Amino acid sequence: MTIHTYTLGERLKGVVKAWAAVLIVSWIGVPLVISILYAFSERTALYERTPIPLSYSLEQIRFLLFEAGALYAVKNSVIVALLTVALSFLLGLPAGYAFAKYVFPGRDALKLALIGMRMFPVMIIAVPLVALYIRIGLSDTLVGVALAHTAMALPFVVLITSSVFAGVPRDLEEAGMVFGLSPIGVFLRITIPLALPGLAAAAMFTFLLSWNEVFIAAVLTLTNRTLPAFILTSALAAPDFFKFAANFIIVAPALVFVFVARRYLVTMWGITVR
Amino acid sequence: MAGVRLEGIVKRFGRTTALKGINLEIRDGEIMVLLGPSGCGKTTTLRIIAGLEKPTEGRVFFDDREVTNLPPKDRNISMVFQSYAVWPHMKVYDNIAFPLKIKKVRDEEIRRRVKWAAELLQIEELLDRYPHQLSGGQRQRVAVARAIVVEPEVLLMDEPLSNLDALLRVKMRSEIKKLQRKVGVTMVYVTHDQTEAMVIADRIAVMSEGQIMQVGSPQEVYDDPANTFVAGFIGSPQMNLIKARVVDGVIEIPGYEIKLSNQPSTLTGGNIVIGVRPEKIQIGDKPSGPHVEMEGIIDFIENLGADYIVHVKVGDTILVAKTTSLPEHVNIGTRTKIYIEEKHIHFFDSKTGTKIKLNTTKK
Numbered sequence: 001m002t003i004h005t006y007t008l009g010e011r012l013k014g015v016v017k018a019w020a021a022v023l024i025v026s027w028i029g030v031p032l033v034i035s036i037l038y039a040f041s042e043r044t045a046l047y048e049r050t051p052i053p054l055s056y057s058l059e060q061i062r063f064l065l066f067e068a069g070a071l072y073a074v075k076n077s078v079i080v081a082l083l084t085v086a087l088s089f090l091l092g093l094p095a096g097y098a099f100a101k102y103v104f105p106g107r108d109a110l111k112l113a114l115i116g117m118r119m120f121p122v123m124i125i126a127v128p129l130v131a132l133y134i135r136i137g138l139s140d141t142l143v144g145v146a147l148a149h150t151a152m153a154l155p156f157v158v159l160i161t162s163s164v165f166a167g168v169p170r171d172l173e174e175a176g177m178v179f180g181l182s183p184i185g186v187f188l189r190i191t192i193p194l195a196l197p198g199l200a201a202a203a204m205f206t207f208l209l210s211w212n213e214v215f216i217a218a219v220l221t222l223t224n225r226t227l228p229a230f231i232l233t234s235a236l237a238a239p240d241f242f243k244f245a246a247n248f249i250i251v252a253p254a255l256v257f258v259f260v261a262r263r264y265l266v267t268m269w270g271i272t273v274r
Numbered sequence: 275m276a277g278v279r280l281e282g283i284v285k286r287f288g289r290t291t292a293l294k295g296i297n298l299e300i301r302d303g304e305i306m307v308l309l310g311p312s313g314c315g316k317t318t319t320l321r322i323i324a325g326l327e328k329p330t331e332g333r334v335f336f337d338d339r340e341v342t343n344l345p346p347k348d349r350n351i352s353m354v355f356q357s358y359a360v361w362p363h364m365k366v367y368d369n370i371a372f373p374l375k376i377k378k379v380r381d382e383e384i385r386r387r388v389k390w391a392a393e394l395l396q397i398e399e400l401l402d403r404y405p406h407q408l409s410g411g412q413r414q415r416v417a418v419a420r421a422i423v424v425e426p427e428v429l430l431m432d433e434p435l436s437n438l439d440a441l442l443r444v445k446m447r448s449e450i451k452k453l454q455r456k457v458g459v460t461m462v463y464v465t466h467d468q469t470e471a472m473v474i475a476d477r478i479a480v481m482s483e484g485q486i487m488q489v490g491s492p493q494e495v496y497d498d499p500a501n502t503f504v505a506g507f508i509g510s511p512q513m514n515l516i517k518a519r520v521v522d523g524v525i526e527i528p529g530y531e532i533k534l535s536n537q538p539s540t541l542t543g544g545n546i547v548i549g550v551r552p553e554k555i556q557i558g559d560k561p562s563g564p565h566v567e568m569e570g571i572i573d574f575i576e577n578l579g580a581d582y583i584v585h586v587k588v589g590d591t592i593l594v595a596k597t598t599s600l601p602e603h604v605n606i607g608t609r610t611k612i613y614i615e616e617k618h619i620h621f622f623d624s625k626t627g628t629k630i631k632l633n634t635t636k637k
Contacts, residue, residue, distance in 0.1 A: 180377055
């Protein structure tokens with residue numbers, strides 16, 4: 001066995017790489033950590049001249065969740081996000097599959113139209129949408145918000161799932177057909193399991209998209225606020241220490257999701273299907 | 275087990291015609307190899323037998339049962355894919371057992387059959403692994419095990435060895451043939467490798483540009499090629515194919531004239547192509563039967579260890595000869611006599627490329 005000795009150049013490269021990594025992580029990590037620390041600090045700690053708070057309390061979070069109504073908004077957000085995932089997958093998954101596996105007239109035009117849909121500014125759609133919702137009785141309902149979020153997420157879901165499905169080799173599906181499966185059987189027992197890591201990632205992104213969406217949610221709801229809409233209208237008008245607490249409440253689930261998704265994507269069968 | 279019959283199969287993809295009328299009868303229990311260069315339609319033919327592709331015209335029969343419009347799952351076939359197509363989300367055991375599970379075979383029977391197939395392919399110790407933990411050769415064995423475990427009527431193989439390294443390929447081709455003999459299944463095997471085809475096939479169908487050029491046993495296709503395409507595709511090194519003219523019973527090749535001792539009357543005159551296999555050209559030793567004698571200069575010698583490939587310039591034409599031994603005096607630049615037995619000379623029509631049948635009595 002030989003022992004590898006590092007040359008100066010290699011060592012320098014390693015040092016530069018390490019510092020670059022530290023810099024990038026700090027860029028996102030430092031503000032995140034500080035804001036989370038202040039979410040758990042005493043109210044007065046915010047106004048003391050220390051780099052991090054020295055006295056801690058759960059008071060702000062407790063107050064926001066249980067007295068100001070954030071818990072109710074969290075529940076609403078979860079319902080809306082889950083509904084959005086369900087609806088956009090119900091509609092988008094078959095479309096994504098069709099784009100990936102079949103060649104049909106107008107395929108490219110449709111794909112382009114999907115991307116084109118993303119060009120409409122939400123602000124312009126919002127007002128007519130409210131008018132429409134009031135007329136059909138969807139205004140201030142969670143289903144209404146979920147439908148609007150579905151419309152926003154759908155192009156994304158179709159495009160992502162189509163590339164996920166395109167990553168499932170045709171041979172594996174044909175083997176399923178040869179060995180006794182119907183086309184639906186192939187889809188359920190071969191394609192879906194193989195596409196699952198990619199689909200799961202798409203689902204989580206869709207969830208977060210809905211979870212973070214503030215504008216439509218704020219316009220369409222009044223009493224049934226989702227979390228971002230609630231924070232926008234209530235907590236941001238409150239003193240600073242509430243802003244940090246609100247920030248934590250909205251960031252925490254996203255962080256958990258990202259960590260879960262990461263592990264899930266890497267360890268699933270040890271293979272990478274896009 | 276079943277025989278397969280293809281009747282007038284035409285397949286068009288948009289404007290290109292992949293198959294231009296395939297008629298082929300595959301006998302019950304034989305290994306039929308579809309051989310041809312890439313793009314000749316051999317894989318499309320296989321996929322039509324599988325039901326993965328529908329023919330534009332024509333019909334497919336398994337024995338007397340028409341299957342043209344049946345989906346693959348109702349044909350009782352199985353297939354080994356070029357990429358093996360072993361499902362990565364299932365362990366080896368589940369891969370092999372999957373076709374049986376779908377057919378709702380009893381658990382006990384599944385276990386017995388999987389064990390049988392795994393033993394046959396010597397992969398018993400791999401049953402508990404995932405495909406990504408296997409080598410290419412092992413994955414290939416899993417694919418074959420999965421294909422035979424269902425006891426199909428027809429076993430289809432689409433270039434199953436092309437992703438293996440050279441040594442393993444040579445080993446597996448004889449194993450596949452032995453396996454087919456043990457199981458007795460009708461097999462259709464697609465390859466572009468003529469050596470592989472010769473070793474595995476009971477009969478070979480040589481294909482080119484969507485058509486079948488010739489069907490016959492490996493020996494027939496080798497000894498008696500139906501046209502210049504088959505003649506050139508089978509055999510290594512390639513058969514010498516030389517443009518020639520027949521004038522008054524003399525065959526003229528560029529810069530040289532050959533006289534046959536026994537002029538066939540079907541060779542009347544005009545342009546032809548003559549074909550001679552390199553291994554049928556003798557350097558130094560005179561054959562006893564009727565033969566053609568030519569004189570040329572040694573242009574180049576390739577030493578392959580066991581054989582020599584000798585390029586001989588006769589007139590303006592280079593003939594390639596293959597021999598196991600060389601006379602001592604022979605070297606690059608030396609003048610030498612070469613001999614070809616007349617029965618080993620093939621004559622082809624220069625326009626159509628088809629073989630000109632000779633009416634002389636065969637020796």
